Amino acid sequence: QLDQYTSEDGEISHRIVGDPTEGSILVAAAKAGLVTETMHSAFPRSGEIPFDSVRKRMVTVHSLVDPRMEIAPSAVAGRTEQYAIAVKGAPDVVLGLCTHYLDIDDRSVKPLDEAARQMILAANDELTKDALRVLGMAYRVISTMPEQENNDELEKDLIYAGLIGMIDPARTEVKPALINARGAGIRTIMITGDYPNTARAIAQSISLLRPGHQVRTGAELNEMSDDEMKEVVKTTDVFARVSPEHKMRIVDALRANDEVVAMTGDGVNDAPAIKRADIGVAMGITGTDVAKETADMVLTDDNYATIVSAVEQGRVIYANIRKFVFFLLSSNVAEIMIIFLATLTGLPTPLTAIQLLWLNLLTDGAPALALAMEKGDPDTMQQKPRAKNEPIINKTMGIGIIVQTIAQTGAVLTAFLIGLAWHLEAGAAVPAGMSTFAYLFQHNWNGVDVQTAETMAFMTLSLCELFRAYTVRSERASIFKLGVFSNRWMQYAVGLSILLLILVVTIPFLQPIFNTHNPTATEWGIVFGLAIIPAICEEITKFFLRRADAKERALRAEAD
Structure with missing residues (x-):
């Protein structure tokens, strides 16, 4: 219905309440001088057969x-009991139920011959x-109230009154969102009950229909095998002029191609396809309760661009989880390898138990939580x-863990060995002709205080x-692209x-x-020099990953 309201500047205006298609017809009638309330009084509704996607x-x-x-020329003046059967729907379907048409020139009812039929279709x-x-x-x-259960009786010998065209323009944000989604590897398919020409025009206006791709109808799908x-x-x-069964076949075909399918819909008839998809999305404003209950997700603003934004946020959240896992896992594997290799080669333990506890709770924990705040x-x-x-x-993560394990283990053990070499216990000397590092591996460290080497290893790993x-x-x-301080x-x-490390x-x-x-x-200088190595290795690894991604993106662009 049309709801009348007064704007802030005092002007009386109207807004559509309910289905936008029905509302647009009421607006067109109001512009022609047919006030809704007057029409309801003059022609009260006494029966209805609701719209059906099959019929x-x-x-x-x-x-x-x-x-x-003037608006009911077939009515008989003076007759007390008269009823009008009004039918609206797909033009070709309604036309098939008619035997006459209303001539716009002289407002007379004429037989619907083939010439008139082709004129209407054109x-x-x-x-x-x-x-x-x-x-x-x-x-x-008609003169008597019909039995509404008898569709054939209601829908026979109709008079074709005309066509009404309405446009539901795409929101301005839809086209950029479609392009954004395509760049993310997300393919958008339009499934509609509209005519192919209408669907094609809309798809082309928002850049949904790609060069070389097609528009298919439900009738064509009926002729195809799975x-x-x-x-x-x-x-x-x-896909135009489709039925609910066609929607399910489309979803099944996409899933058979190993695609992850998200299906949107608002009506009761959309519910089976929504349920069949990997992700069912119902419209929150225009959606029926059945569609909402069937869906995995409800779109509160009925906006396609919101789906694309949700995909982006989902990717960000998932990426942050991966960063968190990668950071902690690579650090812990490196700690294990540091202890393992030192023990295997006969060196003292580079890190004490309380130092490891400190590393896991503070040095690793705080930055890992900060990674969850990445944009x-x-x-x-x-x-x-x-x-x-x-x-x-x-x-990709496995490669990163291996690279970081090698880099961190090498940096920390190098700092530890330098600390051991600089601070051998009194009386210990490297034999002539033997390298310092070789001596460290065969030296007897029992009872030797290696506090300096442990401090350097602890600081190096922390940094x-x-x-x-x-x-x-x-x-x-x-x-540097992200911004160091962003x-x-x-x-x-x-x-x-770092402050707590200095205090310790x-x-x-x-x-x-x-x-x-x-x-x-000098020890601080060695520690800082070695501590930066894993970060440099990480940046080098990412450089090669970017090169591989660029090649893959170029190939994908050629395929599209």
Whole structure:
């Protein structure tokens, strides 16, 4: 219905309440001088057969209480009991129920011959080419109230009244969202009950219909086998004049091609296809309760662009989980390898138990939490979708863990060996002709205090993980592209961890607890030099990953 309201500047205006298609017809009638309230009084509705997606039409029965002859020319003046059967729906379907048509020139009812039929169909085609959604209108006036259960009786010998075209223009944000989705490897398919011409015009206006791709109709799908459907869906961007059964076949064909399918819909008839898809999305505003209950997700604003934004946010969240896992896992594997290799080669343990506890709780924990606050990579929506069976720890992460394990283990053990060489116990000397490092591996370390070497190993590993926390902020983008200081939570986490590390190695009463000492300037220099190596290795790894991604993206662009 049309709801009247007064705007802030005092002007009386109207807004559509309810179905937009019905509302647009009321607006058109109001512009022609037919006020809704007056029409309801003059032609009260006494019966109805609701719209059905299979029948593609709706029937209403009205009592002609006060018939206006200028808009009801078939009514008989003076007759007390008259009823009008009004039918609206798909133009070709409604036309098939008619035997006469209303001539617009002299407002007379004439037999519907083939010439008139072709004229009406041609007018319909012209309207659909302009992206208009077209409804056919027909009616019949009778003298007795019909039995509404008898569709055949209601819908016979109708008079074709004309066509009404309406447009539901795409929102301005839809076209950019479609392009954004395509860059992310997401293919959008339009499935509609509109005519092919209408669907094609709309799809072309928003760049949904790609060059070389097709528009198919439900009638064509009826002639195809399931195997043929699997091939057709690869090159069809628009399906027009489809039924609910066709929607399910389309979903099944896409899933048979190992695609992850999200299906949107708002009506009761959409529910089976929504349920069949991997992800069912119902409209929150225009959606029926059945569609909402069937769906996995409800779109509160009925906006396609919101789906694309949700995909982007989902990717950001998933990427942050991967960064968190990668950072902690690579750090822990490196710690294990440091202890394992030192023990295997006969060296003292580079890290004490309390130092390891400190590393896991503070040095690793705080930056890992800051990674969860990342806003996402600049190219989040240029990456292809991950395979649905891909684990969190995939090949790329596995390579990163190996690289980081080698880099961190090498840096920490190097710092540890340098600390051992600089601070051998009194009386120990490297035999002539033997390298210092070879001597360290065969030296008897029982009872020897290796506090200096442990301090250097502890500081090196701590700074390795803190420096590397910046490079882990993106799986592929360079830290300089992201901006070193763009995540303020990372500054807080790293700053706090470095401050606490300095306190642990410099405050006297903490030194015995953590078995540390106050490092010299030379020791600090060695520690910083070695600690930056894993971060550099991470950036080099990401450089090669970016090169591989660029090649794959170029190949994908050629395929499209």
